[in-house]
Amino acid sequence: MLPIHTILHPTDFSEHSRAAFQAACMVATECDAHLVVLHVVEPPSTVLGGYPSVPTSPDEFQIPTAEKMLYRVAPSDPTLNVDHRLEIGYPAEEILRVAKELGADLIVMGTHGRRGFGRLLMGSVAEQVLRNAECPVLTLKQPIHEEVATPPKTGIKEAAGV
Numbered sequence: 716m717l718p719i720h721t722i723l724h725p726t727d728f729s730e731h732s733r734a735a736f737q738a739a740c741m742v743a744t745e746c747d748a749h750l751v752v753l754h755v756v757e758p759p760s761t762v763l764g765g766y767p768s769v770p771t772s773p774d775e776f777q778i779p780t781a782e783k784m785l786y787r788v789a790p791s792d793p794t795l796n797v798d799h800r801l802e803i804g805y806p807a808e809e810i811l812r813v814a815k816e817l818g819a820d821l822i823v824m825g826t827h828g829r830r831g832f833g834r835l836l837m838g839s840v841a842e843q844v845l846r847n848a849e850c851p852v853l854t855l856k857q858p859i860h861e862e863v864a865t866p867p868k869t870g871i872k873e874a875a876g877v
Contacts, residue, residue: 724739732824740795
């Protein structure tokens with residue numbers, strides 16, 4: 716198993732992201748890794764005559780609200796090394812850029828599991844990250860159940876022979 720020193724956890728504050736955050740915290744604890752929680756504020760776009768135009772800048776209220784929510788994403792273990800980052804841009808692009816900038820060893824993120832027409836309309840940030848990330852990506856589609864969330868007697872390092 717590759718050594719994990721830096722984990723990036725992108726969040727959109729959804730239930731799926733909360734589940735992924737729990738997993739990221741478990742891995743960070745087990746590997747004694749640095750965890751970076753990232754939220755990306757997407758610039759609103761305007762539509763003129765039915766066609767998208769140049770994106771406007773995020774309004775002055777969106778960033779402080781996102782920042783407050785971001786800092787509420789905190790581990791239950793106060794000894795876990797966690798930083799928070801807020802970026803402005805398109806989520807998949809910013810996640811990939813920040814992962815590269817940090818030299819992230821792992822990205823842990825939730826996915827909404829959309830299929831068909833919903834995925835076609837919304838796109839999939841998780842899929843774009845999976846396809847283009849330079850490091851492994853762990854995606855979680857649903858919350859971790861309590862019995863699974865309890866670490867096994869042999870940890871990740873021991874199971875991998877590290």
